[in-house]
Amino acid sequence: MRRPKAEGRPAVSRLAFHLSTLALPLYAVAGLRLRARTHRFPPADGPVFGHALSADGEGDGKNRLRLLVLGDSSAAAVGIARQEDGLAPCVAAQLARRHRCGVDWRAAGFNSATTGMLRDHVVHNLEPAPYSHILISAGFNDLKNFHSGRRFRREFGGLIYALKARFPESRIYWSQVLAPDDVPALTPLVRTILRPRAVEIVRLGRCLCRERGVTAIPATKGLPRRAFCADGIHPSEEGFAGWAEHVAEHMNAD
Incomplete structure (x- = not known):
């Protein structure tokens, strides 16, 4: 597999990424403590598919x-009560409003899924529907699981190839990984360790997207606490609505 081209200050980014690996023992202890005090929510209730209407009707x-x-x-709307308030229906509603058309939506999200899991266990099991738009919301679990840069290149790059092979007519978008500093539940130590790794994951992801015809959508920054549900990790209803509005600005319908 050909490596992504350099972007920004890759040498500095890679050095900080590799140095952070030395902190793995500290990270493991801090992560176990964080997990022990964090409530694990199930996916939201409700159907994982639906339809959004435009303001003046669904369109032809x-x-x-x-x-x-x-x-x-x-993507599974973990942390909120209703699937209809999750990312997929919120993005569909934004697209319907912006482009004055109906939008059929489908959510395929799974707890703890990494990009490799999505590539290996999800994409080939999806129904072969003619999706016009595909939004990938993944990468944070690769980050928190301390995946190497080489592994992320292989698995995220493979996910893109798998999607393009199965849905060749779709426009594909990646919502970039949220910065650790913007996740309220993370402790200062965990944020410090993950920060350079997040920078490198985003850099690699952007390079892969650029080379393989995917649009990388920047993450929102400076999110308020109310944008997260009670666990301080997953979005709240307000957080999903704001996220959807942000990504829809980057999604074309021509």
């Missing part, structure tokens, strides 16, 4: 969009 079949949101627990 010719103009209808079909959205797949694929990813981790955030």
Whole structure:
């Protein structure tokens, strides 16, 4: 597999990434403590597919969009009560409003899913629907699981190839990994250790997206505490709504 081209200050980014590996024992202890005091929510209740209408009606079949949101627990609407308030339906509603058309949506999200798990166990099991747009919400579990840069390149790059092979007509977008400093539940130590790793994961992901025809959507920054649910990790209803509005700005419908 050809490596992504350099971007920004890759040497500095890679050095900080590798140095952070030395802190793995500290990170493991801090992570276990964090997990012990964090409530684990199930996915939200409700169907994982639906339809969003535009303000003046759903639009005709010719103009209808079909959205797949694929990813981790955030794509599964973990942390909130109703699936209809999750990322996929919120993005669909934003696209319907912006482009004045109906949007069929499907959420395929799973607790703790990494990009490799999505590549190996999810993509080939999805129904072969003619999705016009695919939004990937993944990478944070690769980050918190301390995956190496080489592993992330291989697995995220493979996920992109798998999606392009199965859905060749789809426009694919990646919502970049949220910065550790913007996740309230993370302790200062965990944030410090993960910070350079997040920078490198985002750099590698952006390079892969650019080379393989995927749009990388920057993460939102400076999120308020109310954008997260009670666990301080997953989005709240308000957080999903804001996230959806942000990513929809980058998703074309032409």
